[in-house]
Amino acid sequence: MTPLPVASPRVVVRYAWQVLRRRRALTLGVAATTAAASVAGLGGPVAVGWIVAAVTTHAGAEALIAPLGLLLGCAVVGAAGTRASGVLLAALVLPPVGGLREDVIDAALRLPLDRLEDAGAGDLVARTTGDVEQVTDAATGALGAFLSAAVTIAVTLIGLGSLDWRFALAGLLAVPVQAWTLRWYLRTARPIYAAARAAEGVRAAALIEAFGALPVIRALRLGGRALGRITQSSTAAVDVELAATRAATRFYGRLNVAEFVGLGSILFVGYVLVRDHVVGLGAATTAALFFAGLFGPINTVLAVVDQLQQAAAGLARLLGVVAAPEPEPDDGATDEGAGAGVVLAAEQVSFCYPGGSAALHGVTVRIPAGRRVAVVGATGSGKSTLATVVAGLRAPDEGSARIGALPTVRLGRARRGRTVAVVSQEVHVFTGTVADNLRLADPGARREALRASLRATGADAWVDRLPRGLETVIGAGGHVLSRQEAQHLALARVFLLDPQFVVLDEATAETGSDDARALDAAAAAVVRGRGALIVAHRLDQARAADEIVVMASGRVVEKGDHAQLLAADGAYRRLWSAWADAPAPGKVTLTEP
Numbered sequence: 001m002t003p004l005p006v007a008s009p010r011v012v013v014r015y016a017w018q019v020l021r022r023r024r025a026l027t028l029g030v031a032a033t034t035a036a037a038s039v040a041g042l043g044g045p046v047a048v049g050w051i052v053a054a055v056t057t058h059a060g061a062e063a064l065i066a067p068l069g070l071l072l073g074c075a076v077v078g079a080a081g082t083r084a085s086g087v088l089l090a091a092l093v094l095p096p097v098g099g100l101r102e103d104v105i106d107a108a109l110r111l112p113l114d115r116l117e118d119a120g121a122g123d124l125v126a127r128t129t130g131d132v133e134q135v136t137d138a139a140t141g142a143l144g145a146f147l148s149a150a151v152t153i154a155v156t157l158i159g160l161g162s163l164d165w166r167f168a169l170a171g172l173l174a175v176p177v178q179a180w181t182l183r184w185y186l187r188t189a190r191p192i193y194a195a196a197r198a199a200e201g202v203r204a205a206a207l208i209e210a211f212g213a214l215p216v217i218r219a220l221r222l223g224g225r226a227l228g229r230i231t232q233s234s235t236a237a238v239d240v241e242l243a244a245t246r247a248a249t250r251f252y253g254r255l256n257v258a259e260f261v262g263l264g265s266i267l268f269v270g271y272v273l274v275r276d277h278v279v280g281l282g283a284a285t286t287a288a289l290f291f292a293g294l295f296g297p298i299n300t301v302l303a304v305v306d307q308l309q310q311a312a313a314g315l316a317r318l319l320g321v322v323a324a325p326e327p328e329p330d331d332g333a334t335d336e337g338a339g340a341g342v343v344l345a346a347e348q349v350s351f352c353y354p355g356g357s358a359a360l361h362g363v364t365v366r367i368p369a370g371r372r373v374a375v376v377g378a379t380g381s382g383k384s385t386l387a388t389v390v391a392g393l394r395a396p397d398e399g400s401a402r403i404g405a406l407p408t409v410r411l412g413r414a415r416r417g418r419t420v421a422v423v424s425q426e427v428h429v430f431t432g433t434v435a436d437n438l439r440l441a442d443p444g445a446r447r448e449a450l451r452a453s454l455r456a457t458g459a460d461a462w463v464d465r466l467p468r469g470l471e472t473v474i475g476a477g478g479h480v481l482s483r484q485e486a487q488h489l490a491l492a493r494v495f496l497l498d499p500q501f502v503v504l505d506e507a508t509a510e511t512g513s514d515d516a517r518a519l520d521a522a523a524a525a526v527v528r529g530r531g532a533l534i535v536a537h538r539l540d541q542a543r544a545a546d547e548i549v550v551m552a553s554g555r556v557v558e559k560g561d562h563a564q565l566l567a568a569d570g571a572y573r574r575l576w577s578a579w580a581d582a583p584a585p586g587k588v589t590l591t592e593p
């Protein structure tokens, strides 16, 4: 497994800077309101100092009016500032983070299939969920907390200095301990957090795989094995979490030492200054409260560094995906591959799945416009792999798959569908109406066009029987389509798309069944008038093709039409005999002859 790429720290900083710069007014608003709230927070110690001074000088009750007024004013400003900064911060940060998640998914959809398979779905899921959450949490929480704490620390140090410079100096004695603690923590925590995110990816992959293969796991009683893998990946993730918690606990423990050093020094300086009548008891009290009030902000700043570090790791992983896809050709700028006489071809294609399973060896197949080429072969001979390479969903390791001069893997998204459309075995029904599912091919298609594509492919026969026809909601939570109906709808969608070439790797219905007849008729309608590569899972699908390509163990072993190949008395004839002689031909699984 090769994880998806991770962006460099420079890219992360540049991205964050651009976000803040583009939304300058909001950034300034957040800074101003946070600063106001932080300064207001200092009112408390000052007021208490005044009260202590009033008590020690035996002043009258009227001496309490000023400190109480100060407390009230600071409370109002503090509350308003905190609220405003929270709202502004959310407005500043949430839209770009939401946009980033969309960009990541968009980029993932453009990644070649084998790149995604190699990384594993878990990696992508962990990035689009956990990492996005971490970046959002850090940006909304950590940024505000950091600003507020940083301003509070600066203002408090100025306040300490204005009481007496020796207070500020005493407070600064804590800094070396804090700096050392932070340095230790950053060094220790960085690899732990990277490992934690990676472990989460592995755990997500194990869960997704187990849920995806649930029917197989049940049928083969592989529950124990699947559970074992999940347990193993969970245990690894928990171990890393424990290591992170241990590091955090030691971090806060060491910070307590810094607090002791700083507060002890301030109390000692206060004692000396009061004894020598340099400052009053009120000022010494304010100084001690100022410093005690720094515990929270200092811890916050240090902890926020930790959170920002995690968010930066998450952001780097998100930006890594955004930057990963190969640049696509400008859809409008190239017309290579267009034109009537164009050929869709695989030339000397070899392809190996990640992990070393070689599926194609030097395969050459040419599909001129308007011709139907069928691929047949035993199960596992490489038919579906060839289909995905020809369609540009997988990049060949050697050789090329091209339409005209243009490699199909480089077809831009806007052109891909109308150039080489694919109907694969994994047909997905999207949640929405039947019309919505059809309009994925052509968002602006009018109702008549939808109906025409259903009629042409014969899918109107069952769509009209649905409770609300074209407007029936299907997919998750809606009307459940059978596998054949879903395939039928996919064929109608391709008909609406009207591509130059089609790659069909779909029919799984049994020969002779009504479903098979309906799907064959739909496929014939889709194929008519365009170039087609048809993966024939049943040999009767190949019979009418202009050319039949016979594959075995990832190689092309024969080519010709049905009559020629039967006459040649080779691999095709053996496959045909095995298939035709089977008591139920549609049910037979072709194996290597």
Ligand SMILES: Nc1ncnc2c1ncn2[C@@H]1O[C@H](COP(=O)(O)OP(=O)(O)OP(=O)(O)O)[C@@H](O)[C@H]1O
Pocket (backbone or CB within 6 Å): 117, 353, 354, 357, 358, 359, 377, 378, 379, 380, 381, 382, 383, 384, 385, 386, 537
């Ligand atoms: N995603 C994958 N990862 C690793 N190996 C794969 C993958 N998909 C297919 N293979 C392997 O590649 C080889 C060719 O498989 P492919 O699915 O292309 O054959 P096929 O002729 O289409 O078979 P079928 O008729 O059963 O669909 C097989 O050995 C298969 O096990």
